[in-house]
Amino acid sequence: MASRPRSYKAQKVIDRLGQKLNRQVVGSLAACVHCGMCTESCHYVLANPDDPTFAPAYKADRLRKLFKRHYDWTGRVLPWWVNAQSVYTDEELQELKDIVFGKCTNCRRCSVNCPMGVDFATFNRMARGLLVHVGIMPEGVAAVSKDQWEIGNQMGVLKEDYLETVEWMSDEVVDEMGDDKAAIPMDKKDVNIVYTINPREIKYDPRTIANAAKIFYAAGESWTMPSEGWDMTNFGLFSGDDDLGGAVARRVYDKVHDLNGKILVMSECGHGYRSTRCEGPNWAGYDIDFEMESSVVTMLRYIKEGRIRVDKSKNPGAFTYHDSCNFARSCGMFEEPRELLNLVTNDFREMYPNRAENYCCTGGGGAMSMAEYTPQRLKSAKVKADQLRATGAKYVVTSCHNCEDGLNDLIKHYKLDMEVTQLVNLVAEALIVDKKEAVAEVAAKAAPAAELAGYTILVVDDEPDMREFLTTVLEDNGATVLTAADGDLGLEMARTHKPDLMTLDLSMPGTDGAKVYETMRKEHDLKGIKVCVVTGKPELRKLIYDRDIQRPEGYLDKPIAEDSLLLNLRKILEVGSEKS
Amino acid sequence: MTVEKKFNETVLRLVDEDITLMDVDAFVFYARTDLQLGTGIGNAITMRGGPGVQEELDKIGTAQVGQAVLTSAGKLKAKNIIHAVGPTFQEADTESKLQKTTVAVLAAAEKNQVQKLAFPPMGSGFYGIAPDQSAQVMLATISAHLKNKTGLKEVFICARDPRDMKPFSARLQAMS
Numbered sequence: 078m079a080s081r082p083r084s085y086k087a088q089k090v091i092d093r094l095g096q097k098l099n100r101q102v103v104g105s106l107a108a109c110v111h112c113g114m115c116t117e118s119c120h121y122v123l124a125n126p127d128d129p130t131f132a133p134a135y136k137a138d139r140l141r142k143l144f145k146r147h148y149d150w151t152g153r154v155l156p157w158w159v160n161a162q163s164v165y166t167d168e169e170l171q172e173l174k175d176i177v178f179g180k181c182t183n184c185r186r187c188s189v190n191c192p193m194g195v196d197f198a199t200f201n202r203m204a205r206g207l208l209v210h211v212g213i214m215p216e217g218v219a220a221v222s223k224d225q226w227e228i229g230n231q232m233g234v235l236k237e238d239y240l241e242t243v244e245w246m247s248d249e250v251v252d253e254m255g256d257d258k259a260a261i262p263m264d265k266k267d268v269n270i271v272y273t274i275n276p277r278e279i280k281y282d283p284r285t286i287a288n289a290a291k292i293f294y295a296a297g298e299s300w301t302m303p304s305e306g307w308d309m310t311n312f313g314l315f316s317g318d319d320d321l322g323g324a325v326a327r328r329v330y331d332k333v334h335d336l337n338g339k340i341l342v343m344s345e346c347g348h349g350y351r352s353t354r355c356e357g358p359n360w361a362g363y364d365i366d367f368e369m370e371s372s373v374v375t376m377l378r379y380i381k382e383g384r385i386r387v388d389k390s391k392n393p394g395a396f397t398y399h400d401s402c403n404f405a406r407s408c409g410m411f412e413e414p415r416e417l418l419n420l421v422t423n424d425f426r427e428m429y430p431n432r433a434e435n436y437c438c439t440g441g442g443g444a445m446s447m448a449e450y451t452p453q454r455l456k457s458a459k460v461k462a463d464q465l466r467a468t469g470a471k472y473v474v475t476s477c478h479n480c481e482d483g484l485n486d487l488i489k490h491y492k493l494d495m496e497v498t499q500l501v502n503l504v505a506e507a508l509i510v511d512k513k514e515a516v517a518e519v520a521a522k523a524a525p526a527a528e529l530a531g532y533t534i535l536v537v538d539d540e541p542d543m544r545e546f547l548t549t550v551l552e553d554n555g556a557t558v559l560t561a562a563d564g565d566l567g568l569e570m571a572r573t574h575k576p577d578l579m580t581l582d583l584s585m586p587g588t589d590g591a592k593v594y595e596t597m598r599k600e601h602d603l604k605g606i607k608v609c610v611v612t613g614k615p616e617l618r619k620l621i622y623d624r625d626i627q628r629p630e631g632y633l634d635k636p637i638a639e640d641s642l643l644l645n646l647r648k649i650l651e652v653g654s655e656k657s
Numbered sequence: 658m659t660v661e662k663k664f665n666e667t668v669l670r671l672v673d674e675d676i677t678l679m680d681v682d683a684f685v686f687y688a689r690t691d692l693q694l695g696t697g698i699g700n701a702i703t704m705r706g707g708p709g710v711q712e713e714l715d716k717i718g719t720a721q722v723g724q725a726v727l728t729s730a731g732k733l734k735a736k737n738i739i740h741a742v743g744p745t746f747q748e749a750d751t752e753s754k755l756q757k758t759t760v761a762v763l764a765a766a767e768k769n770q771v772q773k774l775a776f777p778p779m780g781s782g783f784y785g786i787a788p789d790q791s792a793q794v795m796l797a798t799i800s801a802h803l804k805n806k807t808g809l810k811e812v813f814i815c816a817r818d819p820r821d822m823k824p825f826s827a828r829l830q831a832m833s
Contacts, residue, residue, distance in 0.1 A: 089747050210785060212746030219783075220696045226782040227697030235704055236675075324782075324820055331819070604708045627703055 086211040087164045091147050093207050098148060102200050106144045108193040109134060115187035115197065120436050121180055124457040133187040133197045136176050140204050170213050177204045178215050179450040183315070184402040184437035206317025214316065217446035217619065222312050225325060230308035232276040233628070241652045242279045243302055246287040250294065253287075254510065259294040261286075264336065265301035270375070271338035272302050273309035273329055273353075275346045275478045281632050282478075284644055288505030289344060292376060295510050296384040300342075306332030309343040310478075311352030314403075315443030319360050326357025333367055340368040342375050345499045347401030347477030348441070351408050371410060373476050376504050377417045387421050387507035395424040396503075397470035399484060400435040401477035414476050417500055421507040426468045436461050438475070440483020448619030455490045455615065458483075462491035472496050474503065485634050486615030527555030528643060532650055533574065535559045537567035537593065538582035538611070543635070547580060547611075550639050551646075564588030568596055571603055578650060581629075583612040583620075591620070598626045607649050609633060660826045664803035669796075669812045671825050676775050676815040677701045680734040683727070684775035684815075685762050687784065688740035690719055692726070697783060702738065706731030710738060722754055725761035727769055735775075739765050745784040752794055755780060759798040767808055775813040778821040789824040796828050 083091075098106075115133040116122050125131045138160075145152030145161035152161030164170060183198040191197070208214060209222070224233035240263070247261035262268070270293070278285045293300045306328040313322025333341045343350050354369045379385040398418055404410045411432045419425050428435065439458040444450065465473055465488070473484055473495055484497045534556045536547045541562075548558045559574055561567035565588050571579060579597070583590030590610065597603045609631030610620060620629055630649045633642065661670040676684050677698060686698060692714040694703055702710055713728040720726050725741040741762045744754035759779065766774050779795055780786030799812060816822040 085749055086747075210747060212785070223695065223697035223783045224700060228701060233696055233700040233704075235701060238704075320785075320820075321783075324818055327819065601708065601712070627700070 081165055083163070083165045084167050084170075086167055086170060086213065089211050090164065090170060090207045091143070093210050094143065095148060097203050097206065098144075101196065102203055103144075105137075105195045105197065105200050106141050107149070109137060109141065109191075109195050110193060112192065115191050115195070118187045118190040119181075120184075120186070120439060120460050121453075121457045123460045125453075130176075131180055133181075136180060136201070137195070137197050139173060139176055140200060167213075170208060170211070173204065174208050174213050174215070177201050177208065178218065178443075178447055179453065182402070182437050182439060182442035182444050184441050185406050186402070186434070186437065189406060189433050202314070202317045204317070205315075206319065209316050209318050215447040215449060217448055218312075218316050218443055221443070221446050222316050222318065222321060225308070225310075225312050226321060229305065229328060230276040231310050231312055232280045234276050234279050236304070238652070239279055239307065240304065242283055242648065243286065245648065245652050246283050246290065250287050250290045254291065254294060256294075259290065261290045262301040264304050267337045268299045268301045269339050270298055270300040270342045271333045271336055271340070272300055272342050272344070272372075273307050274302075274344045275310050275349055276308050277478045277482075278344065280628075281645070283648055284641070285344065285499060285501050288501045289372065291505050291508060291510075292379065292385060292501070295508055296379045298384075301336060301338070303332040303336060306330075309353045310346055310349040311357065312443065313360065314348050314352045314356060315446075322352060322356060323360035323362065326353055327361040327363060329353055330357070330361065330363050330365060338367055340370060340375075342370055342372050344372050345476040345478070345501060347403035347405075348479060350410070351403040355408060371404070371413075371476070373410065373414050373417060373500055376500065377413055377420075380417070380420055380504075385504075386509040387504065388509050389421050389423050389507055391507045392422045392503050394422075394472055395426055395468075395470040396422045396472045396474055397426045397428045397465070397468040398431075399428065399438060399465075399473050399475040399480055400432055401475055401480045402435075402437050402441050404476050405435065406433050410476070414474075414500060417504070418474055421500070421503045424470075426470050428464055428468050428473075430464075436464060438477070438480040438483035439487060440479055445479060445482050445486075451615065451619070455487060458487035458490065462487050462493060465493055465495060466491075470495065472498055474498055474500060476500060489613050489615055489634070528647055529650070530555030532578065533557045533559065533576040534646070535561065535567065535570055535574065535576040535579045537561045537564065537579060537585075537590070539563055539585040540582070543582065543611075546637075547642070550642060554643060564590060564593040567593055568603075571597065571606055572600075575602075576606060578607045578609060578630075578646065580609050580611050580646075583610060584614045594620065594629065595626060607631075609646060609649055611635060611637065660829050662800075662829055662832055664800055665807075667803045667807060667809050667812060669799060669803065669814070669829070671814050671816060671822070671829055673817055673822065674775075674813070674815045675701075675817065676777055677705055677733060677735075679775045679813065679815065681773040681775045681811075681813065682735070682771040683737040683739050683766060683769070683773075684730075684735050685725075685739045685741050685777060685779070687777060687779055688720065688726075688742050690721065690742055692717060692719055692740060698777070702731070702733070706733040706738075714740065723757040723761060725758065725765045727765050737769065737771070739774075741779070743780050743784070744786070745780065747785060751780075751786060752790065755786065755791070755794045756798050759795055760802070763799070763802045763809075770808055772808060772810040773813075774809055774811070775815055778814065778816050778818075778825060781821050782818070788821045789828075791821075792824040792828045796825070796832065800832060 121131040142162035185198040188196040613635035743758040
């Protein structure tokens with residue numbers, strides 16, 4: 078009987094599977110007894126109780142059939158007996174892609190609930206890697222991976238933009254502290270700490286960098302940021318591409334080594350911590366000769382050693398803590414963040430379940446970059462929303478940038494009255510800085526009110542209250558403000574007045590913000606106008622992660638705090654992060 | 658680290674430089690068939706070079722694997738960019754396609770009187786071609802070209818990542 082023809086890519090996937098099998102993966106592929114213990118542990122199943130295709134055991138079986146057909150003797154000899162099955166077409170590979178990328182965030186909650194020790198997330202990641210190897214992956218995964226391969230960070234931040242943003246934050250900290258010694262050191266050698274960050278901090282949330290710098294300054298730390306190898310995140314963990322994982326980790330390690338740093342400290346990023354601290358040395362085959370720690374541990378150490386003092390009354394309100402899957406479940410960082418949170422706030426409320434049993438933010442595993450799966454991601458977030466709501470807290474703290482985005486999206490989707498923040502912001506807020514504090518207050522009061530003087534900003538938003546809020550804040554700070562209540566008028570005014578910057582709501586009647594943004598990036602005369610997206614619509618986060626057109630210069634979630642608005646708009650205008 | 662070899666009057670030099678910042682007559686961008694610059698180096702071209710490069714590419718439309726098209730380099734230091742569509746992700750006949758693409762680049766360079774040309778490690782990294790395979794094919798193709806009559810004076814290979822630098826350096830040093 079003639080054998081069924083197999084596509085070139087399908088054959089490559091089968092060949093590659095053989096190269097990726099190790100004891101851990103084979104153990105997980107062979108050990109499942111289909112007891113169903115994993116089923117209720119998956120947030121996708123809880124949101125889709127009538128759809129068995131979301132069950133971890135079902136998803137795992139799709140790969141298990143392939144393994145049995147080609148690499149297990151039972152499946153090779155008696156495929157009908159053990160339900161072994163091969164893949165033949167590119168369409169089948171596409172279907173597998175939708176399972177391994179779209180129906181699992183690799184959170185590992187099913188893994189810790191499996192009595193047989195089956196680590197589904199580990200071989201789900203491997204399956205992602207098999208597909209990426211032949212170029213089958215969500216567009217957003219490809220976009221982010223390419224940025225990290227070729228530019229050196231996940232968000233395609235160019236070196237000059239990174240350096241300018243850090244310098245700008247450095248100036249802010251010096252002004253606030255009233256001391257030139259508070260400046261952020263760059264590429265300083267023989268330091269105690271080399272501090273690495275998530276590119277999201279540079280691109281959309283630079284205040285975390287300034288806050289970390291304040292803490293290092295207050296602690297009298299010998300530290301530096303590196304000009305290269307500064308991105309401690311690693312998309313190889315999400316895409317399953319061990320080559321990318323190794324290359325990225327090596328860049329970070331090499332730089333710490335060149336600077337002769339004693340400790341590599343990573344800012345609050347769950348997957349970055351796991352990739353750099355735990356997986357990277359194996360991916361890169363690197364012999365690490367320095368220590369590595371999370372900034373959570375560093376900050377906690379400073380307080381315990383008396384190097385910084387904090388006043389928890391500066392952080393009023395009720396706080397809960399979300400355990401990041403990678404930071405907590407995979408790396409065991411359960412108690413340190415709680416201890417620190419209790420030191421800088423008065424009202425900490427535990428979330429249930431928590432620690433290793435906590436539910437995923439639903440934005441993990443690279444899900445934020447996969448726009449095509451956003452509806453099912455947000456649907457699966459119901460259990461997380463219920464968890465958050467039950468705490469009664471106003472603030473949810475997390476030590477992960479991915480979780481921050483994932484939680485922000487579900488908070489909007491499920492209309493929770495909550496805000497997301499990180500420990501670095503709370504510690505910086507609670508910081509007691511002797512003497513210099515008075516200087517900082519004076520400096521803040523003496524700061525010129527016209528921070529945006531000379532700039533023309535076009536506000537495009539259909540909500541009258543939002544237009545009024547933005548207009549008031551921006552005019553109070555010296556900007557000339559134009560407003561448009563819909564997309565068409567916004568484009569017309571942009572063409573006529575050529576503003577320095579447009580704040581753009583995405584959800585508007587008529588020509589919506591996404592279409593306006595696309596036009597802004599394609600029309601020759603509008604390309605040079607900077608755009609800060611201001612939205613409450615999580616589905617359009619794809620503008621950050623998944624696009625062929627240039628990313629927006631800024632991205633703010635509604636509701637917007639005045640200080641965050643000003644900080645981000647000033648960064649866009651003054652740092653000039655995009656030069657088109 | 659700089660490693661170089663001379664072929665007749667032309668120097669082939671391996672450098673640890675950002676290709677989009679190179680002061681050359683042309684550099685090579687490993688392009689997609691739809692000629693969209695996209696992310697990665699494409700993003701750097703857009704950010705540093707301005708929107709004109711993509712506008713030129715949009716007028717050209719598409720290109721097939723093994724082809725190379727030339728545009729200006731916008732506001733970059735380089736004068737031109739050669740957009741070369743090479744093989745990706747383990748596709749069949751990777752080696753011969755990569756060779757064909759490299760030949761197409763060199764032909765476009767000669768046709769446009771390029772004297773200083775910069776290559777990336779073609780297909781290495783995101784597109785999954787093994788760095789050593791890229792090094793072997795590129796160096797063999799480029800050196801063969803330079804042994805004949807050429808207008809090229811300097812050819813650079815910009816290898817920023819150690820995983821590329823190592824095999825390119827070893828193979829270039831081993832060339833007679």
